[in-house]
Amino acid sequence: MTRHGRCVAETRIRDADGRLRKVTATAGSQRAATTRLKERLLDRPDRGVNGTLSPSTPFPALAQLWLADLDRRDLTETTKNGYRDHLRLHVGPALEHFTLGEITTGRVEWFLKSQAAVSTSMARRSRTLLNLLFGFALRHDAVGRNPVEGTSPLPAPKRSPQALTLEQVAAIRAAAASWRTEPGLPGPKSDGNVRDIIEVLLGTAMRPGEALALRPCDITDDERGMVLHVTGTVVYTRASGTYRQSHPKTHASARRIPVPDFAAQVLRRRLAALRPEDSERTIFANRTGGPLSPYNVRRTFRDFLQLAGLEETGISLRWYRRTGATVVARGMGSDAAATFLGHTSSAITEGHYIEKDLSVDLTPAAHLQRTLRPVGPDGTLLDRPAARGEETLLRAVDQEADDAVG
Template identity: 65%
Template sequence: MSGGRPRTAIGTYGTVSVRRHGRSYIATTRFRDLDGRLRAVAACAASRSAAQAHLKERLLSRPGFGSGGVLSLSSPFSDLAELWLADLELQDLTEGTRKNYRQDLKRQILPAFQNYTLGEVTTGRVEWFLKSEAKVSYSRAKHSRTMLNLLFAFALRHDAIPRNPVEGTSPLEKPKNTPRALTLEQVAAIRQAAAVWRTGPDVKGPKPDGQVRDITEVLLGTALRIGEALALRPCDIFDGPNGMELQVRGTVVLRTGQGAVRQDHPKTEHSVRRIAVPEFAATVLRARLAARGEGERRRTIFSNKSGAPLSPYNVRRTFREFLALAGLQDSGISLRWYRRTGATVIARGASTDAAALFLGHGSTAITEGHYIEPDRTVDREPAALLERTLRRDAADSALLQAPYSSAEEELLAELDEADSEAA
């Protein structure tokens, strides 16, 4: 049957009428609920305008966008957080990523929004919250915005809200902060400190086993993430007539109640890669491999006395002692700077795409690999650039002394951002 008045859409209401009842006013309308039925909604107040306002408040909180009663505009924000966390456990994410999400939700998001319903979380309220977060730090505001987008995207998928309130908020202003690589002077100072750390005649206790010293050399020559370096096993190393290559196939993560555990896949799908190793880092790995038996090919190269992987936390702690011994404790240097240094050398000597590919970061080269037959050969040019620039003797400082281009700054900033969860 055609013609007639159009049907009221689910979640909307029709004409509002107001009538006097004694000394009060009653505002009424009909609201189309989730089951498709029209139902009368009324509100009473002492004046016509107050009755209309009261009615609109009731309509706003009505579960017109609900999902079978699971979530609606009138649901507390804490209900959304609880359901999102439950869904998080079903997703294919690393335990470290889940832990970071849970902590960010508990520490930053819930305190700000737990007293609101979903319908009360407006774009303006999100805007105010993100601006207050940005006053603390850009990184914190960015993480908070990401979290809110994930939460409200979940609510949208469950028809709990008509739109994402994060949309329409102002872009976050990223501070101009030029990323830096290590200088050759800093590399030499840290190498010297690592060589003499806890070796004096007055040092008490067991002598160091040199593992953290060797880890820094491997990081310098491969630009791996710290977890990737600690996850290396003898079966991941291939040493042939053209030089050494290694395959990144896992990472070390910290798990509650277990400590450091090797995970059988690295941080991202792009992180699975095979790279050539410069000779100065290959020398260190060969020495470590020579001390291993044939039955230890699947145990991590860097391990504690019980054979478990080294903890990234303990490696960072020892590295900070290296920095103090080198007089660099206030420099801001961390193990991440080794990854920046590798990226800088390769980007300047080859290209930013070559650097991104070597470091296991998304790039146009990787994107193109989905559409054309991939080249299975290992590019040895990045290793040659790292060897020439960072070897112990006769290192060439030309690449590290040049000013940063905008493309290089963007690459390093993206690397820092992508690796922040594993820092």
């Protein structure tokens, strides 16, 4: 319509208090008036709950409110710190100058693609974080839709997740055995902690943090063999440093693991050196008896790789979990391997539909012992074609975030 020679655009909108109000805008043309009307609708402070959030809210204000809500959520402190750090280092700087209404699907698409060009995993973390932030904004009526939902799928990793080869396992074992053992070498000699940790990881496919958290009271050893009970994980926070958390990463992670003999021998040797009163301290400990620092474990493992000539392969401690998963999947199937790894899906099924079975299947330990023992390993399972669902299983291993060591 026109009024006094000017074009007018108007509409009615129901504000947060439930009342309908008329909003108008005037300009020299009908298109300009409509555009100005839309801008006024976006700028109305009443759209959010009690005016806290609205399309005109700057992104940093949303981030601050979301972080306050994050503090109240039942998540591990390490997970919370991971969100805080990624928001501070990556997502926040990219979007800090925009309002919520200005962060469109196209803008999020451009941001994620620019990150994926550098690191797919970084882009995936950003996408997860933005989903959480805009889900929070959506629940508070600050936006009409989540702009992340319409973005393109991020590219899958170019290579399928790999297990260690027997040659790589042997090379790292040899490097671990010889690391810092040279006569006359300055500094402390190797205490064998990381050398023994990788044997336990190879034989159990545990998350590194779970292995670091093992205590004598978590182990049973009888005529049938050794069984580990995963009851915690080692974590690091800036506030508390390194400590043993009294529960593992997820409910499904609390599980019993049969141990092949080559890893059981390592644990028996370490248990024999402990006193009866040490039953609740970690088996792998620093010189003061506290849990090992995840950072120091990673650093020493990188030294092993360099000594073995494998520093350019991309191998990390996570590959030990992949290797155990591969052996069990090819020997027993991917579902059995998922249960062995403590993945959530099978635990949900058991918890809701099946009475919990507390018996421990020793078959995975037999496969791991035959395939990965130090003397005369049998590579038959690793030479088989991948099991059905194996690649999905290994990708899940790569995507899970360990609380302690990657």
